[in-house]
Amino acid sequence: MTTNAHVLPPKQAAAAENTSASAKPTSPSDRTGLGTPFIVIGCILLVAICLFPFWWMSLSSIKTLRELYTIPPIWWPAAPTWGNYHKVLFESNIPRYFLNSVIISVGATGLALCLAVFASYGFARFDFKGKPLFQAFVLVGQLLPTAAIIVPLFVTLRVLGLVNTYWGLILVYMIITLPLSVWMLTSYFKAIPVELDEAAIIDGASRVGVLFRITLPLSTPGIVAVVVYSFVTTWNEFIFALCFASDSSVKTLPIGLAEFSTEFNTDWGAVMAASVIMTLPIALLFLSMQRLFVGGLTAGATKG
Amino acid sequence: MSRQSTGYWFILPALVVLAMLIAYPVAYTGLLSVTDSQSNFVGVKNFATVLRSRATPQAFWNTLYWVGGSIIFQVLLGTATAILLNQSFPGRSIVRSVALIPWVIPSIVAATTFAWMFHTEFGIINYMMTAPGLIEQPIGWLTNRDTVMPVLIAINVWKLFPFVAVMVLAGLQSIPKELYEAARVDGANFWEEVRHIMLPQVRPVLVAVTLLLVIWGLNSITIIYAITRGGPANSTLITPIQIFRIAFENVQFNQAAALSVMFFAVAILIVFFYIKALAAAPGEAR
Numbered sequence: 001m002t003t004n005a006h007v008l009p010p011k012q013a014a015a016a017e018n019t020s021a022s023a024k025p026t027s028p029s030d031r032t033g034l035g036t037p038f039i040v041i042g043c044i045l046l047v048a049i050c051l052f053p054f055w056w057m058s059l060s061s062i063k064t065l066r067e068l069y070t071i072p073p074i075w076w077p078a079a080p081t082w083g084n085y086h087k088v089l090f091e092s093n094i095p096r097y098f099l100n101s102v103i104i105s106v107g108a109t110g111l112a113l114c115l116a117v118f119a120s121y122g123f124a125r126f127d128f129k130g131k132p133l134f135q136a137f138v139l140v141g142q143l144l145p146t147a148a149i150i151v152p153l154f155v156t157l158r159v160l161g162l163v164n165t166y167w168g169l170i171l172v173y174m175i176i177t178l179p180l181s182v183w184m185l186t187s188y189f190k191a192i193p194v195e196l197d198e199a200a201i202i203d204g205a206s207r208v209g210v211l212f213r214i215t216l217p218l219s220t221p222g223i224v225a226v227v228v229y230s231f232v233t234t235w236n237e238f239i240f241a242l243c244f245a246s247d248s249s250v251k252t253l254p255i256g257l258a259e260f261s262t263e264f265n266t267d268w269g270a271v272m273a274a275s276v277i278m279t280l281p282i283a284l285l286f287l288s289m290q291r292l293f294v295g296g297l298t299a300g301a302t303k304g
Numbered sequence: 305m306s307r308q309s310t311g312y313w314f315i316l317p318a319l320v321v322l323a324m325l326i327a328y329p330v331a332y333t334g335l336l337s338v339t340d341s342q343s344n345f346v347g348v349k350n351f352a353t354v355l356r357s358r359a360t361p362q363a364f365w366n367t368l369y370w371v372g373g374s375i376i377f378q379v380l381l382g383t384a385t386a387i388l389l390n391q392s393f394p395g396r397s398i399v400r401s402v403a404l405i406p407w408v409i410p411s412i413v414a415a416t417t418f419a420w421m422f423h424t425e426f427g428i429i430n431y432m433m434t435a436p437g438l439i440e441q442p443i444g445w446l447t448n449r450d451t452v453m454p455v456l457i458a459i460n461v462w463k464l465f466p467f468v469a470v471m472v473l474a475g476l477q478s479i480p481k482e483l484y485e486a487a488r489v490d491g492a493n494f495w496e497e498v499r500h501i502m503l504p505q506v507r508p509v510l511v512a513v514t515l516l517l518v519i520w521g522l523n524s525i526t527i528i529y530a531i532t533r534g535g536p537a538n539s540t541l542i543t544p545i546q547i548f549r550i551a552f553e554n555v556q557f558n559q560a561a562a563l564s565v566m567f568f569a570v571a572i573l574i575v576f577f578y579i580k581a582l583a584a585a586p587g588e589a590r
Contacts, residue, residue: 034391034494042388043399049462050405056428057417069426072435119318126311134315141326145571146523147544148564151551152329152336175325178318207310236410238526243552254412258530261416268420275413286408287401294404298474 054279061085061272068268084273093248094274097256100245101235103166104252108173109230112181115174116226120185121211125197141179146239154243164247172240177230184229184296188222189215225296228289235282253278333568336561350562359538359546360563364570367542369453370460370528371521377461378517379510382468386506387498389469390476407466415530418459422446449539452532456540459527464520468513475509476502515578522571543567 034042060068062080088094123135153172154163162168192215200210216223238254245251257278260271286293340346354360389400406414421428422445430442445455483501492500525544528534534541534549547567551560 034388039388039391039393042384043393043395046385046388047399047402050402050466053414053417053421053462054405054409056421057413060420071426071431073426073428073431115318115321119315122311122314126314128309128311131311134319137327138318138322141322142519144326144330145519145544145564145568147525147547148333148568148571149326149329150548151557151560151564152332153325154551155332155336155557156325156329171321171325175322178322182318207314232408236412238410238412238530239548243548254410254526257412257416261419268423271416272420275416279409279413282410283405283408286404290401290404294470294474298471 057272057275057279060268061276063269065269084269085277087267087270088273088277092256092260092270092274093251094253094256094277096248097251097253098277100166100250101253104169104173104250105231105234107166107170108177108234109227111170112174112177112230113223113226116178116181116185117211117216117223119182120189121215123182123186124189125194138179138182141175142183150239150243153240157244163244164250166250168244169241169250169252172244173230173234173237176237176240177233181226181230184226185219185222188219188296192218221292222296224289224292228286228293229297232282232286330568333561333564336558337565338562340558346558350558351566354550354559354563354566359541362538363541363543363546366453366538366540367522367544370457370540370542371518373454373457374460374464374521375514375517377457378465378468379514381461381465382513383472383503383506383510385465385469386472386476387502389473403469404466406462407464407470409463411463411524411526412530414459414463415527418455418462419446419531422455446531447536449536452536453540456528456531459531460521460524463527464517468517471509471513472506475506479505515575518575518578519571522567522574 033039059075059077061084062082063074063077064079064081064083067074067077119138123131157163157168157172160168162171196214196218197210200214201207205213236254237252238258241252241255242258245255253274257271257274260267260274337350338345338347340349385403389396389403409417422430424430424442424444424447427442427445429445430439433439434442443451445451479501483505484497487497487501523544525542525548528540528542529545529548532540534545543563544567547560547563550556550563
């Protein structure tokens with residue numbers, strides 16, 4: 001919040017109309033623009049709305065029990081404590097759940113990426129009978145209401161003996177992220193000139209060789225976008241994990257977090273500490289890859 | 305090796321997996337809905353049982369309230385954010401990154417954090433409203449039947465408006481510069497540009513995004529389930545949660561399947577009419 005209060009010094013007001021002040025020359029807004037007061041107030045509000053809950057969560061995680069239950073609330077704890085983190089890290093199942101989440105997220109992301117790479121290449125480079133139908137089928141996967149398939153999926157997993165196993169959740173998460181991954185990668189592959197493929201094939205490369213030596217290296221941003229999307233989705237998913245993983249050997253972090261708060265008694269300090277532990281890795285991954293991710297996502301949407 | 309068959313081999317693995325874990329379960333839902341727990345055929349008995357439950361119509365209206373309320377504010381706030389972030393100003397990329405944070409925070413974390421902030425006695429929200437005298441007494445946001453749904457909708461809006469913003473921003477940046485130049489020659493001010501250039505040009509993006517939001521809204525359970533589980537007194541019970549509770553709390557898979565079938569049918573109808581309504585509209589818009 002404070003970093004953005006001075007983001008637009010008064011002298012910029014005059015420069016706002018000026019092309020030299022624009023961060024991006026292609027942006028249209030260096031012509032007529034929203035007035036500076038609007039921009040300043042808008043940015044402050046936006047940043048406050050987006051960050052405040054995150055900040056309050058972090059702050060609550062380093063308060064003592066007494067400080068948590070004080071009115072008026074304490075804006076900065078007198079003696080920040082790591083007690084809540086200690087409780088979460090050493091006296092609960094959270095580390096185990098963290099490991100489970102990593103295994104399941106990495107597994108599902110890797111598998112979804114493999115399948116999506118081949119399927120997208122097939123869709124981007126070949127014409128075959130029934131292709132629109134198959135593409136529609138892939139998209140329907142995105143449209144299905146979760147609630148409508150959760151029961152039969154549970155029954156299916158039970159028949160396959162995959163309830164309460166890593167593989168069960170990996171399979172389920174893979175199909176959740178597969179449709180959008182195929183969608184994003186197909187538009188990326190289409191943007192790569194087909195002449196490159198043809199030249200490589202004349203030089204004796206196989207189709208799969210072309211895919212791995214030419215298409216994939218040229219679509220790194222698309223791959224990154226798919227990986228981030230799959231990983232974030234899988235890491236954050238709650239409902240399927242709640243249904244398909246009731247044993248603590250496979251439970252994921254979101255389930256662990258929900259377990260801290262029971263109906264009658266919630267250890268808010270521990271919950272907030274666990275929330276921070278769960279959010280930090282994903283936020284760091286996302287923010288470091290953000291540019292590539294947003295590019296991949298919106299390319300798929302605006303061209304598709 | 306014909307091109308035709310090579311293409312099939314590339315897409316086959318993905319199709320097999322999707323068929324196994326989507327097509328099969330969907331077909332299986334249909335079967336479950338007309339049988340009992342011993343797999344005997346019982347006709348529409350499960351449907352009748354579910355429809356007789358007083359919770360069913362209430363959950364239906366709650367679902368419409370939840371989806372409709374969420375979408376209106378997600379789209380309004382998201383579009384406003386996109387227009388703001390489309391401006392050039394120093395520090396724009398920082399603000400843009402920060403604006404994505406709600407989207408990346410796990411739903412369950414958002415739910416618990418807001419539950420703490422809306423806590424009746426020790427929540428920061430009640431304090432911020434009672435201290436300057438906006439309200440006389442702390443409100444039981446999550447326990448009062450009149451306030452609980454609007455609060456849950458607000459959390460859902462907070463979670464997803466960044467997604468709308470990202471998509472609309474991409475749409476805004478693909479608008480040809482000539483359109484703005486022409487408008488400037490005609491002496492248009494900023495708000496006229498918003499109305500006559502930006503909004504019409506991002507219309508296709510808004511349509512696609514709204515459709516996704518409808519689907520996600522119909523799908524989302526996490527925020528509501530984590531905070532209220534559908535209570536108090538079923539005031540936040542939406543159909544997906546009702547299905548979940550019939551299946552996994554009452555262990556009535558067949559009734560849950562019957563409700564799933566009806567929910568699926570209504571969801572498809574809504575999506576269908578939505579697409580039709582929008583397909584008819586662009587002609588008059590241009």
